[in-house]
Amino acid sequence: MNALPEFLVATTATRLYNLPSPRITVRDRTSHLAPDTSSLEIDRLLTHGKRLRLGEDSLTTSEREVVAALGLEIAQRIGEPRYDVWFARCTRIRIDGDRIVIGVPNRFYQEWLQKTFAEDVAAAAVSVFGQVLQAHFVIDGELFRASRQAQLEAVGQADSHRKNSETPVQDQAAVASSEARLPSSRPGPRPLKTSRRWHRLGDFVVGACNRVAHASALSLVEDSGLCANPLVLHGTVGTGKTHLLEGIYAGLRKAHPEWRACYITAEDFTNRFVQAMRLGKLGGFRRHFRDCDALLLDDLHFLSSKPATQEEFLHTFDALLANGKQLVLTCDCHPRLAGEFGPELTDRLLGGAVWGLMSPDAETRLGILRSKAGRAAYPLSEDVLRYIAEQLRGNVRELEGALHSVHHYSRVCGRPVDLQLTREALGDHMRHAIRLVQLADIDRAVCKALRLDSGSLQSSQRSWAVSHPRMLAIFLSRKHTAAAYSEIGHYFGKRNHSTAVAAEKKIRQWLQDDCELVLGERRLRVRDVIQLVERELET
Numbered sequence: 001m002n003a004l005p006e007f008l009v010a011t012t013a014t015r016l017y018n019l020p021s022p023r024i025t026v027r028d029r030t031s032h033l034a035p036d037t038s039s040l041e042i043d044r045l046l047t048h049g050k051r052l053r054l055g056e057d058s059l060t061t062s063e064r065e066v067v068a069a070l071g072l073e074i075a076q077r078i079g080e081p082r083y084d085v086w087f088a089r090c091t092r093i094r095i096d097g098d099r100i101v102i103g104v105p106n107r108f109y110q111e112w113l114q115k116t117f118a119e120d121v122a123a124a125a126v127s128v129f130g131q132v133l134q135a136h137f138v139i140d141g142e143l144f145r146a147s148r149q150a151q152l153e154a155v156g157q158a159d160s161h162r163k164n165s166e167t168p169v170q171d172q173a174a175v176a177s178s179e180a181r182l183p184s185s186r187p188g189p190r191p192l193k194t195s196r197r198w199h200r201l202g203d204f205v206v207g208a209c210n211r212v213a214h215a216s217a218l219s220l221v222e223d224s225g226l227c228a229n230p231l232v233l234h235g236t237v238g239t240g241k242t243h244l245l246e247g248i249y250a251g252l253r254k255a256h257p258e259w260r261a262c263y264i265t266a267e268d269f270t271n272r273f274v275q276a277m278r279l280g281k282l283g284g285f286r287r288h289f290r291d292c293d294a295l296l297l298d299d300l301h302f303l304s305s306k307p308a309t310q311e312e313f314l315h316t317f318d319a320l321l322a323n324g325k326q327l328v329l330t331c332d333c334h335p336r337l338a339g340e341f342g343p344e345l346t347d348r349l350l351g352g353a354v355w356g357l358m359s360p361d362a363e364t365r366l367g368i369l370r371s372k373a374g375r376a377a378y379p380l381s382e383d384v385l386r387y388i389a390e391q392l393r394g395n396v397r398e399l400e401g402a403l404h405s406v407h408h409y410s411r412v413c414g415r416p417v418d419l420q421l422t423r424e425a426l427g428d429h430m431r432h433a434i435r436l437v438q439l440a441d442i443d444r445a446v447c448k449a450l451r452l453d454s455g456s457l458q459s460s461q462r463s464w465a466v467s468h469p470r471m472l473a474i475f476l477s478r479k480h481t482a483a484a485y486s487e488i489g490h491y492f493g494k495r496n497h498s499t500a501v502a503a504e505k506k507i508r509q510w511l512q513d514d515c516e517l518v519l520g521e522r523r524l525r526v527r528d529v530i531q532l533v534e535r536e537l538e539t
Contacts, residue, residue, distance in 0.1 A: 238395020
């Protein structure tokens with residue numbers, strides 16, 4: 001913005017009325033200053049008045065001295081930098097009876113100065129005049145017109161898109177002028193927003209629990225034409241589904257820069273769909289997703305209880321598949337086990353490749369800890385990393401949190417990281433991580449996963465719809481609890497010891513043969529059902 005004319009922006013004063021006898025001279029005024037105040041500073045403030053005019057009236061020497069003395073006192077009270085910003089450049093001072101009237105260019109200045117500096121100006125007046133004078137800030141017409149003219153000139157130089165904005169031109173210029181003159185105590189401009197850092201496939205720690213899923217992701221990036229379509233990755237929380245999906249997205253953008261790859265979460269897809277329906281812009285919404293070369297959607301299970309969004313996604317799915325475009329989806333369970341998905345969507349998901357990611361095993365956990373510690377530059381020994389990998393059997397986020405806890409505990413205590421410090425740092429974490437599974441927990445998880453009535457596993461029913469889930473519950477009870485066969489058999493339908501042993505052997509055989517379990521109209525692999533129940537146990 002252009003600077004205001006000198007005769008308008010400098011500090012000025014009108015004739016002084018009703019003043020007591022001018023007992024204050026420049027020499028007397030210096031008695032109020034600190035001993036180390038230089039005469040050059042005093043002269044600089046006093047000579048301000050030689051350039052100041054109001055209309056055609058010139059100030060007398062005594063008036064200049066009084067105004068300069070008041071300005072010097074205000075500057076000493078609020079600090080010279082703040083005085084230069086708020087008073088020296090854009091105010092007019094006059095005395096009206098028992099008031100000090102300070103003219104300002106706009107309402108922003110009026111409110112800010114009245115709130116911030118009124119008490120300092122009144123105290124300065126007592127020091128200079130020897131009596132109490134109240135400070136009042138008013139909008140000065142001449143300063144206002146000059147400020148408006150400068151604002152219009154600044155707006156005239158702005159870009160055309162700024163001229164067409166909805167905000168009035170005067171308001172834009174006033175905001176710009178106000179922000180340019182903020183006091184030094186206000187925070188500086190906000191830092192620029194950093195771009196998102198996408199995970200890379202090269203950073204993914206491969207183990208027995210995720211090897212096939214990682215290989216399929218790598219194959220899609222290297223040769224997308226030979227990969228199954230769609231590619232569905234499923235697993236519980238923290239097993240690496242999103243890492244692989246982001247890695248595929250970053251890899252496709254690098255390998256095929258001409259492609260328009262679209263990465264989105266199911267929640268964002270739902271929000272955009274609802275917004276497009278509300279605004280009547282479904283055409284643009286559909287073009288955005290159906291014209292892309294690859295669609296990568298995270299957390300597909302978010303659509304479970306949203307039939308309208310499922311139907312819209314189903315049509316998008318069909319359109320992309322018909323045009324030979326790639327789809328990659330992640331879900332928290334196998335599509336067959338997602339009970340809230342419609343049969344059409346489930347059928348299409350099963351038409352491609354479906355790979356699962358399991359919770360990391362001990363070796364994979366150790367590899368994850370090495371990788372995370374290396375990237376974070378945490379000085380952790382191999383013994384410490386092995387201890388954490390053996391004690392914590394959770395997901396990747398839990399392992400990463402353990403590393404951060406150990407590192408920060410070491411910094412707070414000022415001790416190097418060793419096994420003893422690691423035990424202390426993770427004591428509460430490990431105590432809460434250990435969960436004792438009871439037979440009732442197994443009962444609840446099986447009934448919820450297979451949609452059985454509560455208590456049906458403890459009944460005496462012998463139909464396959466109940467007896468097969470009961471056998472699964474007995475198998476999982478032996479796997480996750482320390483209960484004896486007799487205790488387990490008694491809990492689930494008052495069966496004897498031999499019945500519980502036979503049920504466990506039967507399930508092991510089914511797992512070995514990769515059999516399917518028939519539950520009403522659904523046919524589910526026994527391995528998938530066990531995974532689903534164990535996921536319910538973790539919640």
